[in-house]
Amino acid sequence: MAQPKFFLQPLAAAIGVVCYSPVVFADTSSTTHSLAPIVVTSAAGTDANGLIVRADPKQPIQPIPATDGADYLQSIVGFSSVNSGAGTNGDVTFRGMFGSRIKILTDGTENLGACPSRMDSPTSYISPESYDRISVIKGPQTVQYANTGSAATVIFERTPEQFDENNNYRGQASVLLGSFGRLDQNVEVAVGDEKKYIRLNTNRSVSNSYQDGDGTTVPSDWERWNADLALGWTPDENTWVELTGGKADGEAVYAGRDKDGAQFARESLGLRVEKKNISDVIKKIEAQVNYNYNDHVMDNFSLRPLQMKHDEHLGMVLEDPSEMQVTRRTLNARMAVTHEWEKIQFITGFDSQYNQHAGAMNGMALNADMKYQSYGAFGELTYDLGNDNRFVTGVRVDQVDVNDLKNGRNRKESLPSAFVRLENIHPEHEDGKTYIGLGYVERMPDYWELFKTNYHGHEANTFKQLETEKTLQLDFGYQHHMGNFNSWVSAYTGLIQDFILMSYASETKAHGSAMAMGDGHHKSDSESSSAHAHGNAVNSRNVDALIAGAEAGIGYQFTDTIQADVSAMYAWGENTTNNTPLPQIAPLEGRVNLRYIQDRYTLGAYWRIVDGQNRISEREGNIVGYDNKKSSGFGTLSLNATYHLIDGVDLSVGIDNVLDRIYTEHLNKMGASGTGLPTTEQFNNIGRNYWARISVKF
Numbered sequence: 001m002a003q004p005k006f007f008l009q010p011l012a013a014a015i016g017v018v019c020y021s022p023v024v025f026a027d028t029s030s031t032t033h034s035l036a037p038i039v040v041t042s043a044a045g046t047d048a049n050g051l052i053v054r055a056d057p058k059q060p061i062q063p064i065p066a067t068d069g070a071d072y073l074q075s076i077v078g079f080s081s082v083n084s085g086a087g088t089n090g091d092v093t094f095r096g097m098f099g100s101r102i103k104i105l106t107d108g109t110e111n112l113g114a115c116p117s118r119m120d121s122p123t124s125y126i127s128p129e130s131y132d133r134i135s136v137i138k139g140p141q142t143v144q145y146a147n148t149g150s151a152a153t154v155i156f157e158r159t160p161e162q163f164d165e166n167n168n169y170r171g172q173a174s175v176l177l178g179s180f181g182r183l184d185q186n187v188e189v190a191v192g193d194e195k196k197y198i199r200l201n202t203n204r205s206v207s208n209s210y211q212d213g214d215g216t217t218v219p220s221d222w223e224r225w226n227a228d229l230a231l232g233w234t235p236d237e238n239t240w241v242e243l244t245g246g247k248a249d250g251e252a253v254y255a256g257r258d259k260d261g262a263q264f265a266r267e268s269l270g271l272r273v274e275k276k277n278i279s280d281v282i283k284k285i286e287a288q289v290n291y292n293y294n295d296h297v298m299d300n301f302s303l304r305p306l307q308m309k310h311d312e313h314l315g316m317v318l319e320d321p322s323e324m325q326v327t328r329r330t331l332n333a334r335m336a337v338t339h340e341w342e343k344i345q346f347i348t349g350f351d352s353q354y355n356q357h358a359g360a361m362n363g364m365a366l367n368a369d370m371k372y373q374s375y376g377a378f379g380e381l382t383y384d385l386g387n388d389n390r391f392v393t394g395v396r397v398d399q400v401d402v403n404d405l406k407n408g409r410n411r412k413e414s415l416p417s418a419f420v421r422l423e424n425i426h427p428e429h430e431d432g433k434t435y436i437g438l439g440y441v442e443r444m445p446d447y448w449e450l451f452k453t454n455y456h457g458h459e460a461n462t463f464k465q466l467e468t469e470k471t472l473q474l475d476f477g478y479q480h481h482m483g484n485f486n487s488w489v490s491a492y493t494g495l496i497q498d499f500i501l502m503s504y505a506s507e508t509k510a511h512g513s514a515m516a517m518g519d520g521h522h523k524s525d526s527e528s529s530s531a532h533a534h535g536n537a538v539n540s541r542n543v544d545a546l547i548a549g550a551e552a553g554i555g556y557q558f559t560d561t562i563q564a565d566v567s568a569m570y571a572w573g574e575n576t577t578n579n580t581p582l583p584q585i586a587p588l589e590g591r592v593n594l595r596y597i598q599d600r601y602t603l604g605a606y607w608r609i610v611d612g613q614n615r616i617s618e619r620e621g622n623i624v625g626y627d628n629k630k631s632s633g634f635g636t637l638s639l640n641a642t643y644h645l646i647d648g649v650d651l652s653v654g655i656d657n658v659l660d661r662i663y664t665e666h667l668n669k670m671g672a673s674g675t676g677l678p679t680t681e682q683f684n685n686i687g688r689n690y691w692a693r694i695s696v697k698f
Contacts, residue, residue: 050433050435050477050478050479050488050489050490051137051138051139051141051421051435051437051475051477051490052135052136052137052138053076053135053136053138054133054134054135054136055072055075055076055133055134055136056132056133056134057072057128057129057131057132057133057134057156058129058132058172060640060642060652060693060695061075062606062638062640062654062656063638063654063656063657063689064176064178064182064654064656064689064691065129065176065184065691065693066128066129067087067088067127067184067205067207067222067224068088068089068090068123068124068125068126068127068128068224069092069104069122069123069124069125069126069128069154069156070089070090070091070092070121070123070124071088071090071128072128072134073092073094073123073134073136073154074090074092076134076136077551077553077567077568077569077591078094078095078136078138078152078490078551078569078571079092079093079094080092080093080094080586080589080665080667081093081665081667082098082584082622082624082625082667082669083256083665083667083668083669083685084119084254084255084256084257084624084669085218085219085220085253085254085255085256085257085668085669085671085672085675085683086220086221086222086252086253086254086255086261087207087209087210087220087221087222087252087686088124088205088207088222088224088250088252089119089120089121089124089222089252089261089264090121090123091118091121091123091624092121092123093584093585093586093667094151094152095138095151095152095492095547095549095571096547096549096571096572096573096582096584096585096586097150097151097152097547098584098622098623098624099118099446099448099449099622099623100147100149100443100446101149101150101151101152101443101469101471102149102151102152102153102154103145103147103148103149103152103153103154104122104123104126104154104156105145105153105154105155105156106126106131106155106156107156107157107158107244107270107272107288107290108145108155108157108272108288108290108334109270109288109290109292109332109334110122110146110292110330110332110353111125111266111268111292111294111330112292112294112328112330112355112447113125113294113296113328114294114295114296114326114327114328114357114359115261115296115298115326116324116326116359116448116451116452117257117448117452117623117624118448118623118624119254119257119259119261119296119298120261120264120294120296124264125248125264125266125294126156127186127201127203127205127224127226127248128156129174129186129188129203130158130186130188130201130203130226130228131156131157131158132157132158132159133156133157133159134154134155134156134157135154135155135157136152136153136154136155137152137153137154137155138152138475138490138492139151139152139437139439139473139475139492139494140417140419140439140440140441140471140473141419141421141437141439141475142380142394142419143378143379143380143394143395143396143417143418143419144336144347144349144378144380144394145334145351146332146334146351146352146353146374146376146398147353147374147376147398147400147415147443147444148396148398148417148441148443149441150441150443150469150471150473150496158199158201158230160232160234160240160242161190161192161197161199161230161232162234163191163192163193163194163197164193164194165193165194168191168192168193169189169190169191169192170189170190170697170698171187171188171189171190171697171698172186172187172188172695172696172697172698173185173186173187173188173695173696174186174693174694174695174696175693175694176691176692176693177691177692177693178207178689178690178691178692179210179688179689179690179691180207180208180209180210180211180686180689181206181207181208181221182205182206182207182208182691183204183205183206183207184203184204184205184206184693185203185204185205186202186203187200187201187202187203188200188201188202192232194234195233195234195235196231196232196233196234197230197231197232197234198229198230198231198232199229199230199232200227200228200229200230201226201227201228201229201230202225202226202227202228203225203226204223204224204225205222205223205224205225206222206223206224207220207221207222207223208221209221209253210686210687210689211686211687212662212683212684212685212686212687213657213660213661213662213663213684213687213688214662214684214687215687216677216684217676218255218677218683218684218686219253219254219255219304219675219676219677220252220253220254220255221252221253222250222251222252222253223250223251224248224249224250224251224252224264225248225249225250226246226247226248226266227246227247227248228244228245228246228268229244229245229246230242230243230244231243231244238275238276238277239274239275239276240272240273240274240275241271241272241273241274242270242271242272243270243271244268244269244270244271244272245268245269245270246266246267246268246269247265247266247267247268248264248265248266249263249264249265249266250263250264251263251264251302251303252264253303253304254672254675255669255671255672255675255677255683256668256669256670256671256672256683257669257672258300258672258673258674259298259299259300259322259324260298260299260300260302260303260304261296261297261298262297262298262299262302262303262323263295263296263297264294264296265294265295265296266292266293266294266295267292267293267295268290268291268292268293269290269291270288270289270290270291271288271289271290272286272287272288273286273287273288274286274287281339281340281341282337282338282339283338283339283340284336284337284338285335285336285337285338286334286335286336286337286338287334287335287336288332288333288334288335289331289332289333289334290330290331290332290333291329291330291331291332292328292329292330292332293327293328293329293330294327294328294330295325295327296325296326296327297323297324297325297326298323298324298326299321299322299323299324300319300321300322300323300674301321301322301323304674304675305674306318306319306321307319307673307674321362322361322362323361323362323363324359324360324361324362325359325360325366326357326358326359326360327357327358327359327366328355328356328357328358329355329356330353330354330355331353331354331355332351332352332353333351333352333353334349334350334351334352335349335350335351336348336349337349343383343384343385343386344381344382344383344384345381345382346379346380346381346382347378347379347380347381348377348378348379348380349377349378350375350376350377350378351375351376351378352373352374352375352376353372353373353374354371354372354373354374355371355372356368356370356371356372357369357370357371357372357447357451367406368405369404369405369406369451370402370403370404370405370447370450370451371402371403371405372400372401372402372403372447373400373401373402374398374399374400374401375398375399376396376397376398376399377396377397378394378395378396378397379394379395379396380392380393380394381393381394388424388425388426388427389422389423389424390422390423390424391420391421391422391423392419392420392421392422392423392437393418393419393420393421394418394419395416395417395418396416396417396418397414397415397416397417398414398415398417398444399412399413399414399415400412400413400414400415400444402444402450404450404451404463407463409463409464411463411464413444413468415442415443415444415468416440416442417439417440417441417442418439418440419437419438419439419440420437420438420439421435421436421437421438421475422435422436422437423435426480431479431480431481431482431486432478432479432480432482433478433479433480434476434477434478435475435476435477436474436475436476437474437475437476438472438473438474438475439471439472439473439475440470440471440472440473441470441471441473442468442469442470442471443468443469443470443471444468445466445467445468445469445500448623449462449466449500449540449623450462450463450466451463452538452623453466453502453538453539453540453623454538454539454540455539455540455541456539456540456541457539462540466500466540466542467498467542468498469496469497469498469499469500469542470496470497470498471494471495471496471497472494472495472496472497473492473493473494473495473547474492474493474494475490475491475492476490476491476492477489477490477491484556484557484558485554485555485556486554486555486556487552487553487554487555488552488553488554489550489551489552489553490550490551490552491548491549491550491551491552492547492548492549492550493546493547493548494546494547494548495544495545495546496544496545496546496547497544498542498543498544499542499543499544499545499575499582500540500541500542501540501541501542501543501575501582501583501620502538502539502540502620502621502622502623502626503538503539503540503541503619503620503626504537504538504539504619504620504621504626505537505539505619506619538623543575543576543577543578544575544576544577545573545574545575545576545577545582546573546574546576547571547572547573547574547582548571548572548573549569549570549571549572550569550570551567551568551569551570552567552568552569553565553566553567553568554566554567561596561597561598562594562595562596562597563594563595563597564592564593564594564595565592565593566590566591566592566593567590567591568588568589568590568591569588569589570588570589571585571586572585572615573585575617580617580620581615581616581617582617583616583617583620583621583622583626583627584621584622584625584626584627584667585613585615586613586665586666586667587610587611587612587613587631587633587666588610588611589608589609589610589611590608590609590610591606591607591608591609592606592607592608592609593605593606593607599644600643600644601641601642601643601644602641602642603641604639604640604641605637605638605639606637606638606639606640607635607636607637607638608635608636608637608638609633609635610633610634610635610665610666611633612630612631612632612633612666613630613631613666614630616629616630624669625667625669628670628682631664631665631666634661634663635661636656636657636658636659636661636663637657637658637659638654638655638656638657638658639654639655639658640652640653640654640655641653641654648696648697648698649694649695649696649697650694650695651692651693651694652692652693652694652695653690653691653692653693654690654691654692655688655689655690656686656688656689656690656691657685657686657687657688657689658688659688660687660688661687662684662687663684663685664682664683664684664685665682665685668682668683668685669682669683670682670683671683
């Protein structure tokens, strides 16, 4: 994967001050408007009065444009990432919550990863620029999707193509070059007429290992590609049928894991049907079925040299090559009907998900170890109360059946979820809007929690005794726009009964346990050791918890060309069973943006300020990482600029971490053995980084 290194130092002095805005606001309309080519979304407001954030993933963002879903979501206020050391494939957190508490959907369907330690998290299979819109629904404030996310629901969407006799093709392409051999290529092209279309999305991204602010190389190179094809049929303005298929693969080196990702293969196939305006009451019927297959391989020899280890009889010897292959097959189906009567909109539907997990060690035949089946039914109602008030409520029930195929065990659960929400618009405050909602979700422990942890230290008890997680959360917010000034806040507080918490054994105990099980790898990093050993070294238990926090921002347009905004996010959690902090929660963070906008170019600056995190619980966390020590705060300055060359052609350039700061995120893992990094310290983030991106639309 070696690439010629690309440096743009001569551009640094010419750029000066440049323009950026992360995802803070989004439109109330179905399309996202940008203030300038570098800006992700505008400050025009958000759906549901601030509860739902929408973003345009085709716009470049800073830091350097994203390679995967987790990379992009970190630009949205409230999201952070548990980083494992690759320059890609992080695992997002939202408001301090992790894993299946965040529902990740692509075109209405779910594609689950297979790795026992989430090396291939769901977002690692997503190429953001291939989608038209990202929607984030905060908290348990929708019931329309299977196994509701308690922290948030994130939807990556593509919109249907629309052609006529005067317009029968469209497309866009972009190329990005950056420091440390970064090279991204994205192409999207569609052709068709009034009745049919075909669309191709394809991309490739590659990078060498980066260097931190001290010049230390952090093993983190990757290569990834995606290709998706869609065939659409639109016989009339009210009918849409689309058949989709796709393939992808990649590899990634990890500074924070004792194995690398040698394969991230994906295959997908889907059929979607939508019919509108069926009667005066039935406004839409939509149905879809999607199949996804993920085939992931991790090993310690294909992307890194084998390491020396100590044997008590032979002294220093070369470690044995080790490989694990894991697969996940997922079949999703969904049908929904939208009804409308005067002031009422009512969406009803049902959905199902079947997925099967299998694994093998060192080239042996794959054996299925888990089978999962869920069926759900839901109803979501919106009622216009008049006087600029709207009432929204929903309820759903999921029936989940999980089979432990290795031990012949079965577990069935019925999981209710519901919410109520009041939305209000204040016309006297121009664009003043408020919302308040109360939601409840009961969450089934996921594959990682059920099969890769020991309940209170006993593996045999996990499957049956790990309780479902029950979240009751209050969400509320306010936003307004008056003249040149706008502001917004979105806050929450919640009670979680039977929160699923992970505990990691001490370094010595974890190493001894792995040795006793026949795995000689040193488990000093925060990886879920169980994923790469023959047993589990992560303990799980249920505790009660209290969570709270907020995201907020203000913006001001000083002149027609100068704009600025400031945003902040804070999450807090307490284990009320043990009176200790909840672990793996990112610290207080602020973002400052200054923009100068002209007709053909934009300039601006982005300053990210992160506080230290003093509220930790040592060796407690999630399936990927744990708290190891208090973290220090840091600040990074980034600059960028865009220039509109000709109609449809834009050039963007940027410098990330301009001052070449040495820093580490609170959620970074520690260095792993075999990487050359200290195994008792967290790895650092990327140092000064230059990039340039040209995009063409036609």
